[in-house]
Every structure is written in structure tokens, then in C-alpha cells.
Amino acid sequence: xxxxxxxxxxxxxxxxxxxxxxxxxxxxxxxxxxxxxxxxxxxxxxxxxxxxxxxxxxxxxxxxxxxxxxxxxxxxxxxxxxxxxxxxxxxxxxxxxxxxxxxxxxxxxxxxxxxxxxxxxxxxxxxxxxxxxxxxxxxxxxxxxxxxxxxxxxxxxxxxxxxxxxxxxxxxxxxxxxxxxxxxxxxxxxxxxxxxxxxxxxxxxxxxxxxxxxxxxxxxxxxxxxxxxxxxxxxxxxxxxxxxxx
Amino acid sequence: xxxxxxxxxxxxxxxxxxxxxxxxxxxxxxxxxxxxxxxxxxxxxxxxxxxxxxxxxxxxxxxxxxxxxxxxxxxxxxxxxxxxxxxxxxxxxxxxxxxxxxxxxxxxxxxxxxxxxxxxxxxxxxxxxxxxxxxxxxxxxxxxxxxxxxxxxxxxxxxxxxxxxxxxxxxxxxxxxxxxxxxxxxxxxxxxxxxxxxxxxxxxxxxxxxxxxxxxxxxxxxxxxxxxxxxxxxxxxxxxxxxxxxxxxxxxxxxxxxxxxxxxxxxxxxxxxxxxxxxxxxxxxxxxxxxxxxxxxxxxxxxxxxxxxxxxxxxxxxxxxxxxxxxxxx
Numbered sequence: 001x002x003x004x005x006x007x008x009x010x011x012x013x014x015x016x017x018x019x020x021x022x023x024x025x026x027x028x029x030x031x032x033x034x035x036x037x038x039x040x041x042x043x044x045x046x047x048x049x050x051x052x053x054x055x056x057x058x059x060x061x062x063x064x065x066x067x068x069x070x071x072x073x074x075x076x077x078x079x080x081x082x083x084x085x086x087x088x089x090x091x092x093x094x095x096x097x098x099x100x101x102x103x104x105x106x107x108x109x110x111x112x113x114x115x116x117x118x119x120x121x122x123x124x125x126x127x128x129x130x131x132x133x134x135x136x137x138x139x140x141x142x143x144x145x146x147x148x149x150x151x152x153x154x155x156x157x158x159x160x161x162x163x164x165x166x167x168x169x170x171x172x173x174x175x176x177x178x179x180x181x182x183x184x185x186x187x188x189x190x191x192x193x194x195x196x197x198x199x200x201x202x203x204x205x206x207x208x209x210x211x212x213x214x215x216x217x218x219x220x221x222x223x224x225x226x227x228x229x230x231x232x233x234x235x236x237x238x239x240x241x242x243x244x245x246x
Numbered sequence: 247x248x249x250x251x252x253x254x255x256x257x258x259x260x261x262x263x264x265x266x267x268x269x270x271x272x273x274x275x276x277x278x279x280x281x282x283x284x285x286x287x288x289x290x291x292x293x294x295x296x297x298x299x300x301x302x303x304x305x306x307x308x309x310x311x312x313x314x315x316x317x318x319x320x321x322x323x324x325x326x327x328x329x330x331x332x333x334x335x336x337x338x339x340x341x342x343x344x345x346x347x348x349x350x351x352x353x354x355x356x357x358x359x360x361x362x363x364x365x366x367x368x369x370x371x372x373x374x375x376x377x378x379x380x381x382x383x384x385x386x387x388x389x390x391x392x393x394x395x396x397x398x399x400x401x402x403x404x405x406x407x408x409x410x411x412x413x414x415x416x417x418x419x420x421x422x423x424x425x426x427x428x429x430x431x432x433x434x435x436x437x438x439x440x441x442x443x444x445x446x447x448x449x450x451x452x453x454x455x456x457x458x459x460x461x462x463x464x465x466x467x468x469x470x471x472x473x474x475x476x477x478x479x480x481x482x483x484x485x486x487x488x489x490x491x492x493x494x495x496x497x498x499x500x501x502x503x504x505x506x507x508x509x510x511x512x513x514x515x516x517x518x519x520x521x522x523x524x525x526x527x528x529x530x531x532x533x534x535x536x537x538x539x540x541x542x543x544x545x546x547x548x549x550x551x552x553x554x555x556x557x558x559x560x561x562x563x564x565x566x567x568x569x570x571x572x573x574x575x576x
Contacts (some may be wrong), residue, residue, distance in 0.1 A: 087463065
């Protein structure tokens with residue numbers, strides 16, 4: 001089966017700095033792919049190349065079997081790549097359902113003053129998120145009132161809910177306590193069953209071992225190793241990240 | 247028997263927990279409804295002090311004198327929701343009034359003159375919005391600049407002369423009524439109701455709230471935040487133009503050197519109403535209550551024949567008290 005995302009030999013320089021010197025990555029549908037590496041290994045630059053923030057200098061990015069070059073994150077989103085950034089892009093003073101449907105509101109009528117179909121959005125948010133989340137907050141609650149884990153879950157649930165084929169998550173549980181981290185990991189597990197490809201950047205190797213199907217290691221702007229998670233142990237990953245023998 | 251008692255106790259407990267009592271114990275309830283609560287308290291005090299306060303004639307007068315402030319506060323609400331502020335109201339209002347007067351006295355007819363006044367206000371709003379969103383000038387500075395500019399322009403265009411506008415239509419607007427309901431405040435209340443619906447029931451309103459709540463996140467979600475910020479200042483300006491028509495109807499003329507205190511009271515009304523000056527929250531019902539609180543204070547003091555020197559002190563204290571209460575907000 002064609003992987004959702006297929007990246008080959010992507011290179012990107014900023015002036016004299018070669019941030020990417022041959023990055024590779026495969027994200028199959030229905031799997032969790034982990035991207036690991038030390039700070040400055042090129043993970044963030046690679047993500048920015050995928051989502052259209054940067055244009056790669058060379059190499060190929062295929063999305064659902066098609067070569068793509070997104071001009072902006074909005075462009076990437078329109079084609080089905082959602083990114084959950086660390087700031088989550090939630091509006092604290094709006095309710096859960098309003099955030100869920102932000103800029104995708106269901107409306108009746110036409111023109112700039114289209115009428116919101118509040119009832120339908122509230123019900124559908126309950127259905128969509130209720131199915132995925134273990135710690136589902138009240139749909140009408142303002143995000144300001146939610147815990148960090150609930151916010152993270154809403155942001156991920158929203159990203160996964162809009163017909164996207166690929167959800168990219170940057171350190172999805174870095175700021176969370178133990179129990180909340182568990183809830184977010186359950187959500188990620190549930191999304192696997194939805195057939196979405198998930199790409200996760202994480203420094204937490206225990207977590208990577210727990211939730212991922214495959215692991216890709218970057219160092220010095222290159223992809224230097226990849227394994228099926230079940231075939232590798234933590235020591236070898238650490239060695240690869242740090243620059244020992246693979 | 248003992249068992250029966252037990253059951254009845256349980257029932258009361260259930261009733262209590264779903265009733266208003268727990269709400270009253272929640273400090274957030276007081277913070278969210280500071281203006282409405284303030285209005286009730288101040289109204290109760292005045293109606294104890296003078297029997298005239300709670301008569302329909304007085305309430306109706308009070309609403310009429312609150313009308314222009316209500317429209318201006320609704321205008322201000324749009325700017326404040328995005329985290330902005332509109333200081334140019336005090337220059338835009340006399341400017342739009344002068345345009346209205348010149349247009350009508352120049353023989354353009356009432357309909358065209360009203361449209362001209364609203365367009366004059368809209369134009370100022372559009373300039374505010376463009377300077378703020380495109381030239382990236384801070385809202386406070388941009389509208390402060392426009393305040394000076396429009397005060398000057400109003401004086402130049404009118405040659406510094408105030409003039410009267412005589413029209414049966416305007417008289418009917420200022421004095422007429424449907425049954426006991428005067429047109430004057432009916433218009434103001436309809437505008438406030440419209441603004442409330444925009445924020446609660448339209449995608450546009452939601453996007454404005456998102457822009458004010460977290461500009462970066464709104465942009466990430468694909469909302470055109472610059473266009474939103476321009477749009478709110480355009481609506482703001484149009485409403486100021488409309489307020490100018492009401493002002494001319496009420497005073498019978500336009501005065502280019504009008505120094506309106508309603509700039510500060512419009513901001514005070516919005517803040518009293520519970521909208522954050524940092525943006526993201528629209529409490530139009532609160533803003534209406536806020537404008538009514540400020541007008542009620544003046545009305546009650548006049549009824550009680552308290553020296554008008556004390557009025558600004560009372561207004562100032564109420565605004566600060568409301569700000570303290572709003573720290574309890576949820």
C-alpha cells in the first residue's frame with residue numbers, strides 16, 4: 001500500500017547552514033510514526049518542509065502517492081495535513097464546540113452574517129470527540145476551564161476530525177502530568193483505528209516505545225536509522241540519537 | 247416516619263443544588279454579571295430614596311438619555327473585542343454630525359443625509375482599521391491620532407460654525423413612540439441586540455472573538471485576522487455615524503466643536519459590562535447594563551438634586567468597583 005507520506009533525500013540550507021542533508025521518512029496509514037533526534041537534528045525543519053512553511057531545496061515529498069510542494073500551512077491543511085503545535089491553536093474564551101468548528105462553522109444562509117447551526121455543531125462535537133476521548137470535557141465549557149490534557153486532546157481530536165490523512169504532533173504530552181499523558185496516549189491509540197497516519201515528534205523514548213509502530217532517527221540533518229518499534233530496544237535508539245554505533 | 251423525613255431531606259438537598267443558591271456562592275457569577283447586579287442595586291437604592299425614580303416616565307427618560315451612549319458603547323465593543331480600542335469616537339461623532347447637517351441643509355434629503363452620516367463614520371472606521379491592521383500601528387495610537395485629525399476636519403468642513411437642522415422626521419425620531427416605547431431607545435436597543443446576535447450566532451462574530459482571544463491561533467486556523475480587525479473598525483465607525491444622526495435628532499443641530507464625554511463613558515460601559523480590554527470576550531448584555539448603570543447614576547443624582555460636581559466622582563468609583571468585581575470572572 002502507498003504510504004500517506006513518503007519523503008526522500010530532502011535537503012534544505014539556510015545560507016551556509018545545511019539544516020537538512022538527506023532526510024527520509026515514511027508514514028503509513030493507520031500507524032503511529034515517531035521521529036526522534038537530539039535538538040538541532042533537523043526534525044523541526046523537516047516538519048516545516050512537510051507543512052509548507054519552508055520549501056525544500058531538493059528531494060521529493062509525496063503525499064498520498066502524489067509529489068507535493070505546499071506553499072503554506074493553510075495549503076497543506078486544505079489537502080489533509082493537520083499539525084498540532086505546542087501552543088495548540090485553541091481560543092480560551094470560546095467553548096469546546098466553537099474551537100472544534102473554528103473557521104469550519106456549519107451555517108445556514110449566505111454572506112458574512114451566515115447563521116450558526118449551534119445545535120448541530122454541539123451535537124456533532126459530542127459525537128466525534130466523545131468517541132475518541134477518554135477525558136471528554138463538557139462540550140459547552142470554555143477551553144479556559146479545561147485541564148492541559150483535555151486541551152491537548154481537543155486539539156488532537158480536532159486535527160483528526162477534519163478528513164485529514166496525516167496528523168503531525170509536536171511533543172504532544174511534554175507539558176502534561178502522568179494521568180493526562182495516559183489519556184492523550186489512549187487518544188492517539190484510538191486514532192490508529194481511524195486509518196489516519198500520525199507523525200509524532202517526542203523526546204520521551206519510553207512513550208515512543210509505548211505508542212509508535214515505527215521509529216525514525218535524525219542526526220545532523222540526515223535520517224540515520226529506522227526500525228519497526230517491536231524490533232528495537234531503547235539502548236539502540238539512544239545510541240543512534242547520540243551518535244554511537246547503530 | 248423516620249424514613250419519610252430522610253427522603254424529604256434528600257429532596258430539599260437536590261433542589262438546592264440545582265437552584266440559584268450555589269450560583270450565588272460562586273464568585274464567578276458575581277464577576278460575570280457585575281453590571282446587571284450593579285444596575286439592580288443602584289436602581290433599588292434610588293427607588294428607595296425617591297418615589298419618582300421607578301416611574302415609567304422617568305425610566306423612559308433615562309433610556310432616551312442612554313440611547314446615544316448605548317450605540318457608542320456597542321461600537322466600542324467591536325473594537326475592544328479584538329483587543330483594540332477606539333479613541334477616535336470623540337472626533338468621529340462631531341464629524342459625522344457635521345456631514346449630516348451639511349448634507350441635509352444642502353438639500354440632499356433626509357434619507358441621503360442619514361446615509362452620508364453613516365458613510366462618513368464608516369470612512370473614519372475604515373481608515374482606523376487600515377492603519378491598525380496594515381500599517382501595524384497600535385490601536386490606541388492610531389485612534390488617538392484620528393481623534394485629533396477628525397476634530398480638525400470637522401471644524402474645517404463646517405468652518406467652525408454650529409448649525410441647526412430642522413426636520414419633522416428628526417423630531418419624530420427624537421420624540422415619537424410606538425405606544426409607550428420611544429423610537430429613540432428602541433433603535434439603540436435593536437442595535438445592541440443585533441451586535442449580541444452577531445457575536446453569539448454568526449461565523450463572523452466567532453472569528454472576531456477568536457481574533458481577539460488569540461490572534462496567533464486564529465491565524466493558524468486560517469482566519470484572516472487582518473481583515474477581521476479592519477471589519478470591526480468599519481462596523482464601529484458605521485455605528486458612530488448612526489449615533490451622530492441620533493445626536494443631531496436629540497440636540498436639533500450639529501456642533502463641530504462638541505467635546506463629548508461619551509468617549510470615556512463608552513469605554514467605561516464596555517469594561518463595566520465584563521468584556522476584557524485584552525479582547526476575546528464580548529458581553530453585549532453587560533455593555534448595555536453598563537451604559538444604563540452610568541446613565542442611571544446621573545439620572546438618580548439629578549432627581550435627588552445632588553450637585554453635578556459629584557457625578558463624575560460616582561461614575562469613576564463605579565467603574566473601578568466594577569473592574570475589581572470583574573477580577574472574579576470565570
